[in-house]
Amino acid sequence: MRIIGPDELVFGVDDVAACREFLVDYGLMEKAFSDEGGRFEALDGSAFTIRKRDDASLPAPLPTANMLRQTIWGVEDQATLDAIEAELSKDRAVEKLADGTLTTRDDANFEIAFRITRRVALDLPAELINSPGAKPGRAPNVIGANDEVEARPRTLSHVVYFVPDMDKMANFYVERLGFVVTDKFTNTGPFLRPQANNDHHVLFMIQTPEYMQGLEHVAFHMQGPTELMLAGSRMVQKGYQSFWGPGRHKFGSNWFWYFNSPLGTHIEYDADMDLHDGDWVERETPMTKDAAQMFLFENVEKWVPGGPPPKK
Amino acid sequence: MMATEDLTQAVELTEPLCHLSELVDGRSRGFDPLGEGRDTMFVVRQGERLYGYRNHCPHYDQARMNWKKDEFLNGARDRIMCFAHGALFDIASGECEIGPCLGQRLTSVKLTVRDGQVWISGPYVPGRPRRSS
Ligand code: FES
Numbered sequence: 403m404r405i406i407g408p409d410e411l412v413f414g415v416d417d418v419a420a421c422r423e424f425l426v427d428y429g430l431m432e433k434a435f436s437d438e439g440g441r442f443e444a445l446d447g448s449a450f451t452i453r454k455r456d457d458a459s460l461p462a463p464l465p466t467a468n469m470l471r472q473t474i475w476g477v478e479d480q481a482t483l484d485a486i487e488a489e490l491s492k493d494r495a496v497e498k499l500a501d502g503t504l505t506t507r508d509d510a511n512f513e514i515a516f517r518i519t520r521r522v523a524l525d526l527p528a529e530l531i532n533s534p535g536a537k538p539g540r541a542p543n544v545i546g547a548n549d550e551v552e553a554r555p556r557t558l559s560h561v562v563y564f565v566p567d568m569d570k571m572a573n574f575y576v577e578r579l580g581f582v583v584t585d586k587f588t589n590t591g592p593f594l595r596p597q598a599n600n601d602h603h604v605l606f607m608i609q610t611p612e613y614m615q616g617l618e619h620v621a622f623h624m625q626g627p628t629e630l631m632l633a634g635s636r637m638v639q640k641g642y643q644s645f646w647g648p649g650r651h652k653f654g655s656n657w658f659w660y661f662n663s664p665l666g667t668h669i670e671y672d673a674d675m676d677l678h679d680g681d682w683v684e685r686e687t688p689m690t691k692d693a694a695q696m697f698l699f700e701n702v703e704k705w706v707p708g709g710p711p712p713k714k
Numbered sequence: 715m716m717a718t719e720d721l722t723q724a725v726e727l728t729e730p731l732c733h734l735s736e737l738v739d740g741r742s743r744g745f746d747p748l749g750e751g752r753d754t755m756f757v758v759r760q761g762e763r764l765y766g767y768r769n770h771c772p773h774y775d776q777a778r779m780n781w782k783k784d785e786f787l788n789g790a791r792d793r794i795m796c797f798a799h800g801a802l803f804d805i806a807s808g809e810c811e812i813g814p815c816l817g818q819r820l821t822s823v824k825l826t827v828r829d830g831q832v833w834i835s836g837p838y839v840p841g842r843p844r845r846s847s
Binding site: 415416417424466468469564610613616617618640641642643645661663664666667668702703 | 779
């Protein structure tokens with residue numbers, strides 16, 4: 403099935419104004435906003451929608467403290483939507499909305515939806531680097547260190563859930579929706595990619611007790627490591643709380659930097675993730691500090707050797 | 715598991731955290747008593763009552779809780795919240811009432827007010843214990 407990845411996440415939040423402040427500073431573009439909620443997009447149109455927790459139009463909440471209400475998956479075409487509808491209707495109620503979006507629940511009871519993707523294809527430069535022995539990435543006189551760049555999230559990258567039964571959850575996405583396992587942390591959960599996306603993962607899960615069920619984190623792809631570092635440093639300068647990073651993961655190879663958010667989940671910047679195809683052979687390892695990251699740093703205040711220039 | 719603090723690393727503080735009047739009623743504020751570069755504890759003020767806790771969520775060892783500088787409370791400001799995964803804690807007891815650390819509690823930091831100044835009572839352990847090399 404030609405599923406691409408997460409198109410949009412819908413939240414029922416406590417503090418709409420705080421979420422707006424956070425999401426705009428994180429780099430998403432505000433497309434609509436009122437006291438009741440708003441919509442915030444990455445460059446390709448993948449998005450977060452936030453509404454007040456008690457908004458009656460939201461899908462029911464999980465029985466936990468989690469604020470995620472719905473994960474909307476983007477698919478390539480109508481044929482994929484039809485195939486999903488036929489498959490999932492076998493054993494559950496699948497509702498079809500006026501715009502063709504399908505809504506239902508997965509086997510771990512998360513609200514999910516499917517629609518033809520609203521992502522627009524991006525045609526943007528990659529991070530350009532100069533490396534000895536390789537053709538220059540940047541032409542002579544093109545500057546790499548540019549404080550002025552916007553550093554905007556380009557697209558929704560992946561979602562990670564806390565789930566009470568990782569096998570049940572993974573089997574649903576693999577057997578019913580055609581996702582592929584790329585790698586696995588033993589007794590924790592598998593990394594999954596759908597058929598219409600070569601990213602190492604768009605979905606990962608962590609096995610937890612039932613009372614933890616919810617969204618563990620969600621990530622957006624940045625241009626590259628430099629934009630990730632720039633965006634993250636700007637967040638720290640504005641007083642946001644760094645949770646983990648910057649660093650580089652091993653499975654997926656993506657650079658990461660996680661921040662706490664008023665959406666009650668941490669939100670990650672990521673960059674430079676591995677791509678895989680059908681030739682890839684799944685790896686498995688226990689989840690340890692060494693397996694989770696190749697290296698890890700922590701932001702500290704800016705500093706300069708020798709201090710400021712001498713007073714006249 | 716609640717992280718147990720290694721008291722051999724504790725430091726006796728020689729400065730107050732702040733003046734009581736600098737704490738806004740009904741709000742939280744983070745503090746970095748040892749100048750470690752991040753807020754390792756926070757105080758919630760409710761009238762004349764002060765509640766001090768370490769900025770460590772019992773869900774994950776060393777996990778930071780606030781979403782922004784000084785923001786440790788939920789939208790209604792009637793619970794402490796960990797903005798990593800949304801756990802909600804009772805302000806007075808520090809007990810997690812819903813969320814990933816259900817039944818566990820925050821590590822409290824005892825406070826005293828002397829001459830209008832807010833002090834940590836007793837020694838204070840750094841936010842990130844030194845690793846044995
Ligand atoms: S680290 Fe606090 S709820 Fe997970």
